[in-house]
Amino acid sequence: SSELTQDPAVSVALGQTVRITCQGDSLRSYYASWYQQKPGQAPVLVIYGKNNRPSGIPDRFSGSSSGNTASLTITGAQAEDEADYYCNSRDSSGNHRGVFGGGTKLTVL
């Protein structure tokens, strides 16, 4: 299958923990990568691989995976974390095409 499913919107109170999930058959074969996008800006990679953060990404961002579900967790959400978050993976059907989830709008209350 080439689809990745995300909840359209999630909210979290300032300083609390939030989990954003991504479901799809390809996640049984590949780890997801996660991107943060703020209005008018290009996406930014926040998590890749088993649980890797690029340089400059705060350690409150972490990733995990189980079965067909990948999760991005923000521990102690900050106001600046309010953004759209997208997961990405490679299609596991053999054509190696990429696929993005529909995105989750995170609101920090």
Added chain:
Amino acid sequence: QVQLVQSGAEVKKPGASVKVSCKASGYTFTSYGISWVRQAPGQGLEWMGWISAYNGNTNYAQKLQGRVTMTTDTSTSTAYMELRSLRSDDTAVYYCARALMDCSGGSCSWYFDYWGQGTLVTVSS
């Protein structure tokens, strides 16, 4: 530092073609792939395809097969994306991104670590 700098905004009529460039700097161009991703107004990210800057191999999204061509010029470290037979629903911001694979955690993860600034392509009569 790694940079991907894209060409400027374009306005095209339906049926025309557009070619967007993405000039890379700060790394060995032929050691990575380039993916193209687009985002229609108010919509999510859509993966369009990938090209190996090493050997020119490509892999396109099924819905764009036959309309899109991705190429590279290794002499100038520039990637190109051409989209033909433009329609109004091709109006979007088009991004290039450096693509690579990490297989250190047991499974592999395909990811895009640097992105261009985006190029707005407007298709309107």
